Every structure is written in C-alpha cells, then in structure tokens.
Amino acid sequence: MKAIIALLTALLIAVPASAQTLAITGGTLVIGDGSEPIPGGTVVIRNGRVVGAGANVAVPAGAQVLDATGQWVSPGIVGGFTRLGLVEVSAVAPTNDAAAAESEFSAGLDIAPAVNPLSAAIATNRTGGITRAVVAPQAGNTIFGGQGAIIDLGADMDAVMRPRAFQFVELGERGAARAGGSRSASFAMVRNALDQAQRYAANPNAYGGQTSDALLNRVDAAALVPVVQGRVPLVVHVQQARDILNVIDLRADYPRLNLILVGVSEGWTVANEIAAAGVPVIASALNDLPEQFERLAATQSNIGRMRAAGVQVAIGMIDDDDAHQIRYSTQYAGNLVALNNVPGATGLSWGEAFATISSYPAEIMGLGGEIGSLRPGRRADVVIWDGDPLEVTSNVDMMLIDGVQQPLTSRQTRLRDRYLSIEERQLPQAYEW
Numbered sequence: 001m002k003a004i005i006a007l008l009t010a011l012l013i014a015v016p017a018s019a020q021t022l023a024i025t026g027g028t029l030v031i032g033d034g035s036e037p038i039p040g041g042t043v044v045i046r047n048g049r050v051v052g053a054g055a056n057v058a059v060p061a062g063a064q065v066l067d068a069t070g071q072w073v074s075p076g077i078v079g080g081f082t083r084l085g086l087v088e089v090s091a092v093a094p095t096n097d098a099a100a101a102e103s104e105f106s107a108g109l110d111i112a113p114a115v116n117p118l119s120a121a122i123a124t125n126r127t128g129g130i131t132r133a134v135v136a137p138q139a140g141n142t143i144f145g146g147q148g149a150i151i152d153l154g155a156d157m158d159a160v161m162r163p164r165a166f167q168f169v170e171l172g173e174r175g176a177a178r179a180g181g182s183r184s185a186s187f188a189m190v191r192n193a194l195d196q197a198q199r200y201a202a203n204p205n206a207y208g209g210q211t212s213d214a215l216l217n218r219v220d221a222a223a224l225v226p227v228v229q230g231r232v233p234l235v236v237h238v239q240q241a242r243d244i245l246n247v248i249d250l251r252a253d254y255p256r257l258n259l260i261l262v263g264v265s266e267g268w269t270v271a272n273e274i275a276a277a278g279v280p281v282i283a284s285a286l287n288d289l290p291e292q293f294e295r296l297a298a299t300q301s302n303i304g305r306m307r308a309a310g311v312q313v314a315i316g317m318i319d320d321d322d323a324h325q326i327r328y329s330t331q332y333a334g335n336l337v338a339l340n341n342v343p344g345a346t347g348l349s350w351g352e353a354f355a356t357i358s359s360y361p362a363e364i365m366g367l368g369g370e371i372g373s374l375r376p377g378r379r380a381d382v383v384i385w386d387g388d389p390l391e392v393t394s395n396v397d398m399m400l401i402d403g404v405q406q407p408l409t410s411r412q413t414r415l416r417d418r419y420l421s422i423e424e425r426q427l428p429q430a431y432e433w
Contacts, residue, residue: 027068048403076131076381081316108219109146128327197224230256304346334390
C-alpha cells in the first residue's frame with residue numbers, strides 16, 4: 001500500500017489538481033448517504049469533485065487509477081459539533097478562543113477569525129479521517145455564544161468554508177445559570193433577543209441598543225436578524241425533554257426559526273414531537289449516565305430511538321472533549337451499530353451509523369449538496385482506510401480534501417517516530433543521571 005500511495009502522490013504532483021481525473025477502484029465503497037457498503041466499488045473524481053461512485057461506475061479513459069482492493073473508501077468524516085481550531089490548551093486562556101466571557105458582545109461574535117488552521121488538534125483529527133467540522137463558540141457572559149462556522153481540515157491557511165453559518169445559544173441548566181438563575185429567565189432572554197432583532201430589522205436606524213428594554217447592542221441585534229428571518233440556523237443546546245419542547249414552541253411566535261437541537265440526551269422521550277416539528281438533532285452518542293438533573297433519562301439508545309421515530313440525527317461532541325478528540329466520532333458511530341446486539345437496546349444499521357458522521361451533519365447544516373457523501377457533484381473529500389472505518393483498530397491510509405491529497409502527520413506521529421527507535425547516545429544528557 002505504501003508503494004501505491006507513493007505512486008499516487010507522484011501522479012498528483014505531476015498533474016495539476018484542476019485537470020486531474022482519478023478513479024479509486026476495488027475497495028469496499030461507502031457512499032455515506034445511509035446506504036450499506038459496496039464491495040469492489042469505484043469512485044471517480046475530476047476537478048476536485050465526485051463525478052461517480054458505485055458498483056458499476058466506469059473508469060474514464062485516461063484517468064489515473066488507484067487500486068484500493070482490501071481497503072475501505074469513504075467520504076470524509078464531518079464533525080457534527082466541535083470547538084476544533086479554537087482551543088489549543090483548554091486551561092491556558094491565551095490559547096482558548098471558544099468563549100468571550102468578558103466581552104460586551106454576544107450574538108454578534110464571529111468565531112471565524114479565531115479558527116487556527118495550524119492547531120495541533122486539526123492535524124491530529126485529520127489523521128483520524130475528519131475532513132470537515134461544525135465549529136461552535138461557547139456562551140460567555142450570556143446565553144448567546146455567537147456565530148459558528150464550517151471548516152475544512154486541509155493543510156493550508158484557508159480553513160473556514162462557511163463563516164457565520166449559524167447562531168449558538170445555551171438554554172437548559174447552563175442557559176439558566178447565564179440568564180440569572182432559572183429557566184424562566186433564559187427563555188425570557190431568548191424571546192426578548194428575538195423581539196429586539198425583529199425591531200432592528202424593521203428600522204435599523206431607530207434602534208438604540210443597550211437600553212433598559214433592549215438588552216442587546218446593535219451588533220448583537222443585527223446578528224440575530226437572519227436568525228429570526230430563517231436564513232441562519234439557531235443551534236440550541238438543550239438536554240431535558242421539557243426544554244426540548246419549550247424550544248420547539250418558540251416557533252409559535254417566531255415561525256421562521258430554523259432550529260437545530262444539540263445534546264438532546266432526553267430526546268428519545270419526546271422523539272415523536274421532535275419528528276413532527278421537523279427539527280434536526282446533533283446528539284451526543286454516549287450519554288448514558290444521569291450526570292446532571294437534565295439528563296436523568298439518558299441512554300445510549302437515544303439516537304437509535306429518535307431515528308426510529310423519524311428524527312434526522314447526527315453525532316456531535318458537545319462537552320465531550322469537543323476541541324480535541326473529534327476522531328472519536330467513528331468509534332461512537334460503531335457503538336451505535338454494536339447496540340443492535342444488546343437485548344432491549346436500539347442501534348442503527350452500519351450505513352445509517354456512518355451517515356450520522358458524514359451526510360447527516362452536512363445536511364443538517366445545509367451543506368448536503370457539497371460535503372458528507374460521495375454522491376456526484378460533492379466535493380472530493382475522500383478517505384482510504386486499512387479496514388472498517390467504524391472499528392477502532394482501523395487507520396487512515398490516505399485522505400483527499402477537495403481532491404487534494406493531505407498529509408497524515410501530526411505532533412503525535414512525529415513524537416512517535418522520533419522516539420520509536422532511539423540509540424542511547426542520542427538521548428539528552430539529563431537522561432544519563
């Protein structure tokens with residue numbers, strides 16, 4: 001395989017990326033749309049886009065061919081909810097741009113300028129098959145965290161694919177604490193903010209901001225205008241069933257809201273209501289302990305049960321090392337498959353489990369036509385694995401983002417290689433004592 005990858009690398013260097021046609025043949029092909037893997041499939045890439053993928057796809061004349069027999073070929077993994085690129089060391093404030101606890105701004109904050117493409121976490125998660133990620137801010141001194149972005153994990157300085165892609169707000173227990181100590185305060189605050197955004201949209205020049213009845217400055221109010229108009233999703237962190245229903249009820253007064261729920265540990269208890277409302281969910285995959293009062297009904301069957309009820313569900317990593325270990329997503333998806341073997345539990349098929357970390361998060365964020373699957377026309381984010389990507393023992397052999405081959409090195413791999421085989425004379429002098 002190393003020889004094949006070296007040959008492909010030489011071909012990619014020799015032919016300009018915009019002019020390449022590449023066919024990857026013979027591998028177990030994963031489309032990423034919820035369908036099951038295809039043995040001996042072919043994917044054809046041209047000009048950084050997928051032009052065909054399936055069992056009987058013809059290889060175009062003159063295409064460069066990579067034989068992936070014995071391997072798995074899939075779309076890149078999409079991190080459904082992360083803080084990737086915002087945090088280097090969580091406890092070191094100068095390296096943590098996830099929250100702005102002392103800022104005068106909230107909803108108006110835009111995390112795009114804070115995303116660091118050279119973050120060690122980006123390189124590390126690239127080696128785990130992650131090609132794109134939903135990156136959200138943390139709420140600081142109020143319930144609104146600001147505007148999140150969609151990024152790619154390519155080895156370049158142009159990481160942000162879509163800035164200001166959504167607005168993030170904390171409700172539930174954490175939102176209550178930031179709003180003054182109760183859920184009633186947090187819902188009053190979110191309703192007031194949406195009202196003020198409507199007032200700003202109607203007459204920006206007359207909007208004062210920071211008055212006793214406004215509670216929002218002009219920057220924050222302006223940022224919420226596309227939210228109340230339904231042009232930008234409102235991503236809401238809630239866990240408890242009652243909070244979930246309260247969020248859905250916001251549409252009674254703000255019917256154009258494009259809601260996305262995050263966390264949703266008790267979602268299975270109100271799955272029919274979520275499905276009827278057509279609200280998608282980015283859920284935590286392994287919440288199965290009542291660590292908080294708002295998660296008393298947590299179960300690993302949560303995603304499977306919501307999916308069975310017709311809810312569109314993706315896997316997210318909120319409060320689960322969401323700045324560093326997005327590569328755990330494949331393990332979490334694999335666990336959803338394994339749940340089918342547990343009596344009384346509800347899991348997912350292999351194809352649907354993979355889709356929770358590929359096409360489903362892409363579709364939820366409005367990018368299903370661009371990323372998350374190997375359907376024709378999508379960006380050529382392709383990963384070649386040495387085994388089943390949902391097995392923890394599988395590794396990435398090669399990755400393309402927008403059809404461009406990416407390095408699979410990180411600080412961890414360099415440290416491994418440095419110390420894997422080292423002679424005594426190469427050790428620092430301190431090691432001699």
